[in-house]
Amino acid sequence: MSTAVPTRARGRRTGGAGRRALGALAVVLALVWVFPIYWMVSSAFLPTNRLRTSEPSFFPVDGTLSNFRRVFSDGTFFDAFRVSLAVTGITLVAAILFAFLAALAVSRFRFRGRKSFIVTILVVQMIPAEGLFISQYRLLDDWGLVNAVLGLTVVYVAAILPFTVWMLRGFVSGVPIELEEAAMCDGLSRTGAFFRITFPLLAPGLVAAGVYGFLQAWNEYTLALVVMTDPEQRTLPLWLQGMVEANKATDWGVIMAGATLISVPVIVFFLLVQKRMSAGLVAGAVKG
Incomplete structure (x- = not known):
């Protein structure tokens, strides 16, 4: 002892x-x-002469807002912002809606071809995005959707949908169907039981899928580069690349200011969904 x-x-x-x-x-x-x-x-916030010195400046002492003024003075920034906002918003709504319905069908109903559908989702995720560029461009060109918000949205939804379906499938499967059956025994219809009992429990999953879809659509560059060839129909990542190419010498102050402004909507979105985001991401890792 x-x-x-x-x-x-x-x-x-x-x-x-x-x-x-x-x-x-x-x-x-x-x-x-x-x-x-x-x-x-x-x-x-640093002027150009401070950025090009051999000694790095770790603190923006005597900083300036001139870089942000130059970004705002470029009218193409607001055009690109509107395009990115429209594409991201439509993509997010469409992807969450279609993925939710598909995940609900796969998890709650037994039908012919169900397993084949699940395997197809996994196979589609394995296809490199670069391997589809030519076929996607030709398809959108035939439909007259090149350099159009709707065309880029269709491509984004197709790229985001497989993983989003797989993610939401885990959340739907994690909610016992017995909860709906008990509510139906109390007099609710199947639709009423789903929306009053099951749907609130799926909110964290929808938030997690929304975070993934928002980040993918807002930050995506390569697909937008292929579809949006018109300088007036650029998204923000393409606009930022255009700022680099427009100058013989890269103006890092303006580039950093533009990148900071592009990050602001992402921060705002995270602040709006942070209460449910953590629960959704953690639950998605253990449900299946």
Whole structure:
């Protein structure tokens, strides 16, 4: 008994040291992850002569808003912002709606070809996006949807839908169907039981799928580069690339200011859905 207490004490000290080491490692990794974002925002407030010096400026002392003024003075920025907002909004609504209905059908109903449909979803995710560029462009060209918001939206929905269906399928399967059956025994219809009992429980899954769809549509570059060849119909990533090509020497202050402004809607979106986002992402990892 006399040696048990010191042994337990040493175990507690060892465990505490291990937790402190893991905490310190987590802080270091967080700083490494946050530093590029900080560098982007900091550089957006620095004048050009400060950015081109051999000594890096880690703090925007005596910063300026001239870089942001130059971005706002470029009328194409607001045009690109409207295009990106329209494409992302329509893509998000369409992808969530179609994916939710497909996940509901696969999880709640047994029909011929159900397993083949699930396998097809997995196979489609394995196809590289670059392998579909030519066929997608020719299809949109035949439909007259090149350089159109609707055309880019169709391509984005097709790219996002497979993974979104697979994600929501796990959430729908994780809600016991017995809850709906109990509500139906209490007098509710199948539709009423679903929307009053099951649908609120699926909100975290819808939020998680919405976060994925929003990020994919807002930040996507290669598909937009193929579909939107008209300079007046560019999305924000294409506009940012155009700012680089428009100058003989890259104006990093303007580029960083533009990148910071592009990041603002993403931050706002996360603030709006943060309450349910964590629960949705964690639940999606264990339900299936």
